[in-house]
Amino acid sequence: MSQTNIFSDPVFLQNGNLEKLSNLGIKKYYQKKSILKHLYQREVLSNPEICKLTNMSSPSINKLLNELITEGLVREEGVGHSIGGRRPNLFGINPEARxxxxxxxxxxxxxxxxxxxxxxxxxxxxxxxxxxxxxxxxxxxxxxxxxxxxxxxxxxxxxxxxxxxxxxxxxxxxxxxxxxxxxxxxxxxxxxxxxxxxxxxxxxxxxxxxALGESAFGLAQGRNNVLCLYIGSGIGMGMILNGKLYKGNSGFAGEFGHIQIVDDGLLCFCGKRGCLETVASGVALEQMARTEIENGKTTKITAIVGDKLSDITTKIIVECAMQGDQLSIDLLAKISEYLGKGLATLIHIFNPEAIILGGKVSKAGNFIIDPIQQTLNKYTIYKIKNDCQIMTSILGDKSAVxxxxxxxxxxxxxxxxxxxxxx
Ligand SMILES: [Zn+2]
Structure with a gap:
């Protein structure tokens, strides 16, 4: 962790600046931060609810909430339902405070x-x-x-x-x-x-x-064992295992794009040959389309890019597939077969409850899910495969940001x- 003290925020982020505070100051900093954390996660809470979540006393919470309101970080959000007695005031984080x-x-x-x-x-x-x-x-x-x-x-x-x-x-x-x-x-x-x-x-x-985005806001929410496959220009993977993002020993876990899938295949930018990325990424998909067109295949793609084959993008191929273009559908099926082969191995090892496909290629929906499923049927033990759902991200372009x-x-x-x- 870098200790960049100039970046301190008085309530959210002290970045190693705590030694400047008194013991009481440090305690208060964490207490306020804890209240903000629960309000951030639950949207609105009453004083008794915050007491329960933080183990702090009601008067302490009251005092800290008043301070947070004065500082503009928390605001009152009306009253909640009564559980006997007076209806409790509700508090929420001020969305525009930071x-x-x-x-x-x-x-x-x-x-x-x-x-x-x-x-x-x-x-x-x-x-x-x-x-x-x-x-x-x-x-x-x-x-x-x-x-x-x-x-x-x-x-x-x-x-x-x-x-x-x-x-x-x-x-x-x-x-x-x-x-x-x-x-x-x-x-x-x-x-x-x-x-x-x-x-x-x-x-x-x-x-x-x-994968973090998927677990907080997408289809991985509430799921403990999910593989998030990201197919953009390259291929990457985020693994949520036992409810936690798995990083590996040095932070390199999930380099799924660089497992060898073709013996003595194309040279990958990583220096190895035949990596999954050389046959199943967005870049590979675009290159395959160019080669097929150069070899005389007719396709809707040329109606969009004309002679300028360098203008072919994954987005164009996916859109053409949606419109029924046979070459685009075939190419997506081809990369899905490679993806499916790789995923079959992962399913046997990790027994995930879901695999979420994200990135530009994932917009192809069933044009990639179906051929992946077919490949999995071929290479995976039925019972393990049957426990695992293959889905495309509902967050779409938003998942990474x-x-x-x-x-x-x-x-x-x-x-x-x-x-x-x-x-
Ligand atoms: Zn590689």
Whole structure:
């Protein structure tokens, strides 16, 4: 964890700044944070409900709630149902007290969303069409784009609490380091972004961030063993095992895209041959379409891109499949077969209750689910397979930015010690 004291927020985030406070001050900081955590998670609560959740006394809660209201962080939300006696006053977090930014950096573009404290996106997700490059200019461009969005939304930058980032490649979230991008200086990837953003930053691999989004807001909600497969330009996977995001020993767990699926196959950018990513990713799908068209296949795709085969995108192929284009349907079935083969192995190992497919390819819905199912029927023990549902994400494009926001909130509320609550 970086100890960047200048980024402290008086109530949400002290980032190692606690030594400046008295013992009583530290206790109060955690008590207030605990109240905010429960209000954030449950939306509205009464004083007795907060007592139950935090183990604090009613007068203490009352006093702290009044302080939080004065500070603008909590607001009264009317009255609740009576359980005998007077109807209790309800309290909720003030959604506009702070904002969190979720950023998903992709190979071709970067998506940014601002969230209020009720997890609502302010002014839609915005896309910066700029390829990912491992240099300071790329960081500058992302920063400028983000600052403009925040300014255009009429939000004071001082109210931005923290920024979460999901990015491709090998990432160690504990060290805040990417081994694939933004590793051009002595500083960690997180330090590079914190310096330019002037805010605390939390980052993780894009597929794991997506899995966080799925478990907080999507189909993985309330499920304990879920594999979230992210099929964009590359292939990544976030694993929720026993209810927790699994990171592996060094934070590299889930590199599903680089298991070998074709003997002596195409060269992958990772340096190995025949990786799943070389035959089943968005990039692979686009390349297959180009090759088929060059070989004379007729398809609706050419009606859209003409001679410019470099303009073929996963989105176009998925849309053509939806319109019944045979080549697009066949290509999606082909990559699904490879995906299914890989997934068959994972199902045998992890016995998941669900596999959630996200990323651009997942928009193809049944055009990928059906062929994946067929492949699983072929390669998986029936009983294990039957326990596992294959679904496409309902969060769609939002899952990664929502996950980046979840990453921030999880980290912010993570440090509250249970013992400091009494009183
Ligand atoms: Zn590879």
């Amino acid at each position: 904002f969190v930014v979720g950023i998903k950096i992709g190979m071709k573009s970067t998506e940014i969303a601002i969230f209020d404290l009720k997890n609502q996106v302010i002014n839609n997700i915005q896309t910066l069409n700029r390829p990912l490059e491992n240099n300071p200019q790329c960081v500058d461009d992302i920063n400028n784009f983000m600052r403009t969005i925040i300014q255009n939304s009429g939000i004071d930058y001082s109210k931005v609490l923290s920024i979460g980032i999901g990015l491709p490649g090998l990432t160690n979230p504990n060290l805040g380091t990417s081994y694939s991008y933004f590793n051009y200086s002595e500083k960690s990837t997180r330090e590079i972004f914190e310096e330019i953003f002037g805010k605390p930053v939390f980052l993780d691999n894009d597929a794991r961030v997506m 929502m996950g980046a926001m979840t990453l921030v909130m999880d980290n912010i509320f993570e440090d509250i010690p249970v013992a400091s609550m009494q009183g």
